[in-house]
Amino acid sequence: MRPSSVLTLPGWQNSTEGHWQTEWEQAYGYRRVEQHDWLHPKRGDWCARLQDVVADQEGPLLLAAHSLGCILVAWWAAHSPDAHKVRGALLVAPGDVEQPGVSELIPGWTPIARQRLPFPSIVVSSSDDPYCSPARARELAQGWGARWVDAGAHGHLNAASGLGVWPHGHDLLRSLMPPAGSAAPDHSSRT
Template sequence: MLPSNILILPGWQNSTEGHWQTEWEQAYGYRRVEQHDWLTPKRGDWCARLEEVVADADGPVVLAAHSLGCILVAWWAAHSPNARKVRGALLVAPGDVERPEVAEQIRGWTPIARQALPFAAVLAASSDDPYCTLERARELAGHWGARFVDIGAQGHANAASGLGLWPAGHALLRSLAAPQEGEG
């Protein structure tokens, strides 16, 4: 799989220096899906941008989403015919936009889509994430049909968590990007 077919989907406010998504983009050449507005995200705008990038992709894609990016993947997959082009998705530290304190900051992202994703997925969650409890992350993984991975106490699994290149997360991503049985 080409690095350009691995798409980085940051959450609210984008991923900064030191964030594992930025580290992966720089080290491996993965492609960040740029959004028009990182500070006041609109679900429809973000979905339209993801739709455009996946539709234009040459071949299957793998998604590496963080926080609001996870919520984006679930909503987009429920509405896009191009979801069939996704081989798999790594969903890290989903932001629980249905929690009142989060919903106040990020409006228009409820309800969270709760259908099974039409592609393989792994949801990796931290036991001390201030934006989504481990129990809630496990519940979302169940709705989405994603394999659940507890990554321990890593906060919001962002730059402040100090994960760097995060080899364990990259191994999860690589397992989703591996050719499927019967592919050349």
């Protein structure tokens, strides 16, 4: 896949220097889906922006989401006519917006869409993430039909976690890439 076929989806407040998403963009040329307001995210606005970017893309896509970006992917996939363009999604440290206190901090993001995603996906979570417990991450992965991976104790898997270019995460993303020259899989009948 071309580097431009991998879209990164940061969470609330964007991904800063040292964040694995930023590192991947610099190292591999992946493209960030920029949002108009990183500090006061509105689900409808963020979904519309993701829809615009995906609709403008040709060929298959991979999504690499972090935190609120994971919640965005699930909601967008449930409503988009273009979800078929996505070959897979790496969903890292989903932010539990239904957790007490978070829904007040980031209003308008509940309920979390829990339908099976129409493309292969992997949820990666940390055993000590303050924004989503391992049990909750496994529950979300199950609802989304995703494989769940325990990353160990690394906090919110963000810049503060010190992952840098995060080779293990990149290997997981690459595992979602179709072999060169393969036909697009038909996920329309997935239940």
